[in-house]
Amino acid sequence: MVDGRARDQSGAAEAIEDKMAILDRIELVTNAAGRTVPETVNGRTQTAYMGVGKYQPRGNKAAPPIRTAADYPVNGDKRVADLQTALRKCGLRDGMVISSHHHLRDGDRVALMALEAAARIGVKDLMWFPSASFPSQQGAIELMESRVIDHIEGSMNGPLGDYCTQGKMRGMGVLRSHGGRWQAIQDGEVHIDIAVIAAPTADPFGNCDGSHGKSACGSLGFALADSTYADHVIAVTDNLVPFPCIPWQIQGNNVDYVVEVDSIGDPAKIVSGTTQITRSPDRLRIAEFVAHFLRDAGILRNGFSFQAGAGGIALAFVSYLKQMMKQAGIKARFVRGGSTKYLVELLEEGLTDYILDGQTFDLDGVRSMADNPRHVATSPFTSYNYHGKGNFASMVDAVVLGATEVDTDFNANVVTHSDGRLLHGIGGWQNCLAAGCTILAVPSFRDRIPVIVDEVTTLCGPGELIDVVVTERGIAINPRRQDLLDAVKGSKLPIRPIADIKKEVERICGGRPQRPKRGERPVAIVKWVDGTVLDTVWQIP
Amino acid sequence: MTVATETRTGEAGHWGAEVRSDLQVRIEPRSRGGIDIELESRVKPYYGDAIRRQAEEVLEALGVRHAQVQIHDEGALPFVIAARVEAAVRRAGRGEGTRVLPDRIALPEPSSRDRMRRSRLYVPGSEPKYFINAALHGADAIILDLEDSVHASEKDAARLLVRNALRAVDFLECERMVRINQLPLGLEDLDEIVPESPDLILIPKVENPGQVVEAGKRIAAIKGDYGITRPIWLMPILESALGIENAFAIATASEKIVALTIGLEDYTADLGVVKTSAGAESLFARQRVVNAAHAAGLQAIDSVFGDVGDMDGLRAWGLNSRALGFEGMGCVHPLQIPVIHEAFAPTPAEIERARKIVAAYNEAQEKGLGVVSLGSKMIDPPVVNRALKLMARAKAMGIVD
Numbered sequence: 001m002v003d004g005r006a007r008d009q010s011g012a013a014e015a016i017e018d019k020m021a022i023l024d025r026i027e028l029v030t031n032a033a034g035r036t037v038p039e040t041v042n043g044r045t046q047t048a049y050m051g052v053g054k055y056q057p058r059g060n061k062a063a064p065p066i067r068t069a070a071d072y073p074v075n076g077d078k079r080v081a082d083l084q085t086a087l088r089k090c091g092l093r094d095g096m097v098i099s100s101h102h103h104l105r106d107g108d109r110v111a112l113m114a115l116e117a118a119a120r121i122g123v124k125d126l127m128w129f130p131s132a133s134f135p136s137q138q139g140a141i142e143l144m145e146s147r148v149i150d151h152i153e154g155s156m157n158g159p160l161g162d163y164c165t166q167g168k169m170r171g172m173g174v175l176r177s178h179g180g181r182w183q184a185i186q187d188g189e190v191h192i193d194i195a196v197i198a199a200p201t202a203d204p205f206g207n208c209d210g211s212h213g214k215s216a217c218g219s220l221g222f223a224l225a226d227s228t229y230a231d232h233v234i235a236v237t238d239n240l241v242p243f244p245c246i247p248w249q250i251q252g253n254n255v256d257y258v259v260e261v262d263s264i265g266d267p268a269k270i271v272s273g274t275t276q277i278t279r280s281p282d283r284l285r286i287a288e289f290v291a292h293f294l295r296d297a298g299i300l301r302n303g304f305s306f307q308a309g310a311g312g313i314a315l316a317f318v319s320y321l322k323q324m325m326k327q328a329g330i331k332a333r334f335v336r337g338g339s340t341k342y343l344v345e346l347l348e349e350g351l352t353d354y355i356l357d358g359q360t361f362d363l364d365g366v367r368s369m370a371d372n373p374r375h376v377a378t379s380p381f382t383s384y385n386y387h388g389k390g391n392f393a394s395m396v397d398a399v400v401l402g403a404t405e406v407d408t409d410f411n412a413n414v415v416t417h418s419d420g421r422l423l424h425g426i427g428g429w430q431n432c433l434a435a436g437c438t439i440l441a442v443p444s445f446r447d448r449i450p451v452i453v454d455e456v457t458t459l460c461g462p463g464e465l466i467d468v469v470v471t472e473r474g475i476a477i478n479p480r481r482q483d484l485l486d487a488v489k490g491s492k493l494p495i496r497p498i499a500d501i502k503k504e505v506e507r508i509c510g511g512r513p514q515r516p517k518r519g520e521r522p523v524a525i526v527k528w529v530d531g532t533v534l535d536t537v538w539q540i541p
Numbered sequence: 542m543t544v545a546t547e548t549r550t551g552e553a554g555h556w557g558a559e560v561r562s563d564l565q566v567r568i569e570p571r572s573r574g575g576i577d578i579e580l581e582s583r584v585k586p587y588y589g590d591a592i593r594r595q596a597e598e599v600l601e602a603l604g605v606r607h608a609q610v611q612i613h614d615e616g617a618l619p620f621v622i623a624a625r626v627e628a629a630v631r632r633a634g635r636g637e638g639t640r641v642l643p644d645r646i647a648l649p650e651p652s653s654r655d656r657m658r659r660s661r662l663y664v665p666g667s668e669p670k671y672f673i674n675a676a677l678h679g680a681d682a683i684i685l686d687l688e689d690s691v692h693a694s695e696k697d698a699a700r701l702l703v704r705n706a707l708r709a710v711d712f713l714e715c716e717r718m719v720r721i722n723q724l725p726l727g728l729e730d731l732d733e734i735v736p737e738s739p740d741l742i743l744i745p746k747v748e749n750p751g752q753v754v755e756a757g758k759r760i761a762a763i764k765g766d767y768g769i770t771r772p773i774w775l776m777p778i779l780e781s782a783l784g785i786e787n788a789f790a791i792a793t794a795s796e797k798i799v800a801l802t803i804g805l806e807d808y809t810a811d812l813g814v815v816k817t818s819a820g821a822e823s824l825f826a827r828q829r830v831v832n833a834a835h836a837a838g839l840q841a842i843d844s845v846f847g848d849v850g851d852m853d854g855l856r857a858w859g860l861n862s863r864a865l866g867f868e869g870m871g872c873v874h875p876l877q878i879p880v881i882h883e884a885f886a887p888t889p890a891e892i893e894r895a896r897k898i899v900a901a902y903n904e905a906q907e908k909g910l911g912v913v914s915l916g917s918k919m920i921d922p923p924v925v926n927r928a929l930k931l932m933a934r935a936k937a938m939g940i941v942d
Contacts, residue, residue: 281875
């Protein structure tokens with residue numbers, strides 16, 4: 001929660017000065033990864049990262065208040081006129097936490113609509129808790145300037161990322177993985193006062209589905225925790241159907257109010273029409289290396305499983321893998337989405353039994369989830385949650401991820417540029433590191449900026465969990481994985497020590513890069529999957 | 542001594558959101574005030590100081606002591622920065638007669654006359670972003686092109702880029718080829734390129750032996766000046782009806798020629814016919830090139846297949862090309878390389894037959910028999926030779942052990 005901190009109501013300027021004074025007094029500690037992190041963030045005491053699997057909190061999970069069905073309409077019709085009315089009925093007041101999900105990605109209209117409605121009501125100092133933010137939501141900057149929003153806890157990139165990195169946000173940013181967000185909700189680190197759920201289809205009772213409707217986005221998994229743990233839940237839809245909404249991904253029994261609007265998002269930006277495989281020969285080479293590595297390491301076998309994202313290299317990897325699976329007559333038991341056309345093809349051609357899908361990236365993915373019972377919507381609870389009794393991510397044989405930087409001890413950065421500016425969210429990246437074989441597929445340098453470095457600018461993934469780094473100049477296997485090194489003995493793949501690749505890249509780039517100047521003031525923290533503080537994002541003036 | 546030098550601005554290179562691994566340099570020489578560099582770069586936090594330092598060094602080496610310099614950098618590597626600064630200075634009318642050369646990495650082993658030349662990847666000489674990883678994709682050769690892919694106004698600058706690339710870029714196992722411009726402009730290219738010991742020079746639009754002789758003489762003279770003893774091979778490109786008619790005379794014009802090739806865009810234009818993917822209009826020319834090359838003991842190398850999206854068309858072209866007697870062809874995109882290598886590889890049936898013939902030959906040798914026979918058939922010496930060559934080639938391609 002954001003309260004517990006004195007608020008100066010007399011003016012924005014003073015409030016900012018007050019805030020600076022607080023930030024200046026922040027105590028810093030060194031965590032188990034050797035990174036300097038703040039002890040207190042947004043008024044809440046933090047636990048510094050202790051190591052992988054070391055932090056084991058006790059106690060009970062958080063829970064929303066007890067409700068009684070008697071307080072809800074017996075005819076099940078929870079519709080109210082508009083968002084403003086719904087927010088008022090939820091008892092919106094200063095300092096509350098409002099959450100939203102990002103399944104509509106850059107096409108989402110609902111989160112800003114809700115925050116702007118809150119502004120019209122006249123509340124201040126909200127904490128916005130999106131599962132991720134997108135550049136089209138830069139209107140939130142104005143709301144931070146006018147103090148409607150105090151700060152954002154959730155991934156920030158583009159204009160919002162710059163606003164945060166430049167130190168303009170009053171509160172500190174808190175960056176969590178998808179699993180980490182669920183963990184924070186479940187153990188009470190973040191309490192959501194009002195969850196606003198954009199629903200491509202809903203009924204008046206509040207059952208919601210993401211895979212049908214003009215704004216269909218596939219899964220609604222990121223909103224599940226919000227729907228069960230928030231004090232109040234508002235469903236916002238542009239496709240209201242009579243009860244029952246089938247299938248339902250969000251249960252109406254958790255929903256307080258339903259609001260009908262003309263449009264919850266811009267369909268063109270919710271899912272891409274067709275996701276394109278890269279034509280860059282360098283990136284294709286990386287993708288092909290990854291596929292061949294899985295073969296040569298013996299990971300590609302009947303009943304195996306993998307996860308790959310929707311980036312250019314990942315898509316190309318799936319296409320190379322598919323050829324090899326067909327040739328060798330190999331079938332996967334399941335693949336994990338982000339689903340795209342390419343995963344859907346695997347499913348439809350019988351090369352995998354299931355797609356377990358966390359989010360749906362293109363029209364083929366949405367269609368498949370709606371029509372194919374073997375294309376299953378999952379959530380961070382099933383896949384990533386630290387407080388779960390296990391999760392799917394650790395059962396995946398291999399995962400292919402990107403990174404902005406990786407050091408010679410295999411520690412990696414995914415949230416900031418090499419100069420420390422926020423670039424993109426953690427997403428499921430940290431959670432996926434639990435896979436049997438974690439592969440980072442990255443170019444060895446971008447625009448003269450080495451990707452393999454002495455020390456990452458921001459630590460997001462501990463090197464002990466990163467097994468293989470695949471670049472266009474060779475494949476480096478983490479020396480901790482002697483089993484993988486043994487498995488690929490005799491392979492024709494260019495397997496090299498990571499320091500060797502780094503040396504070559506430094507020669508090409510004309511020496512080691514200068515260390516960019518970093519500010520002294522923390523502007524955001526990077527959480528590890530267990531809720532401890534892994535690293536700090538520093539102000540860049 | 543006072544020399545009234547005209548002050549003119551020199552510009553070289555490219556910048557913009559779409560540009561990568563290049564930079565634009567604008568130099569305005571002044572009479573005093575020292576060097577004033579205004580730098581914008583997407584890699585400024587990492588290499589800003591290095592870029593300034595490098596620009597200052599190049600300017601100093603070229604004798605420019607006072608100038609206003611603007612640099613828009615898009616992540617260019619040092620060898621590109623050096624070439625662009627030098628080009629801008631030369632275009633500003635300064636620095637004549639001086640070369641500013643980046644550090645040279647170790648030269649690879651000289652290439653051999655009869656090495657495998659299945660695929661040669663064309664890289665436009667004015668696009669440094671394509672140089673850097675060109676060799677990773679496994680082509681037998683990289684051609685740094687100064688001719689058709691470089692606009693007339695960029696010839697001077699591309700020449701410097703290619704020169705620096707030959708010094709600084711590791712082309713791994715690839716043969717390092719340069720396609721110069723048509724003579725006489727091509728002779729100026731040689732002045733910059735030959736001192737960096739390329740493995741092979743492609744001479745375009747050759748129509749008579751004299752052109753090869755002229756290029757060969759210039760190369761020999763430059764090699765002499767620089768004390769270069771390793772070979773620099775020649776590959777004439779025949780691209781006109783006259784060139785095709787003179788194929789054998791051209792093929793035998795210099796002992797440095799290792800291969801003969803054909804340029805079909807220009808050839809079909811010369812004939813005034815449409816270039817088709819079936820290639821009937823150029824069949825005669827291609828066969829003549831094959832025949833002339835073999836008559837002169839050279840490799841015959843086919844033209845490029847321009848449609849990057851049509852892999853089936855490329856495969857068919859390559860198979861046909863091999864059947865005609867060519868030993869390789871050009872590539873305009875790295876994705877074409879594996880398809881070409883597959884097309885030019887001997888088939889399993891050919892390998893099997895060759896293996897049997899070689900075994901029979903070895904057996905006959907052991908037994909001291911003059912006649913090689915396989916089953917009931919007698920095998921003639923040329924057949925044995927072809928089988929031996931095929932096996933050697935399959936081995937070089939990594940198809941057999």
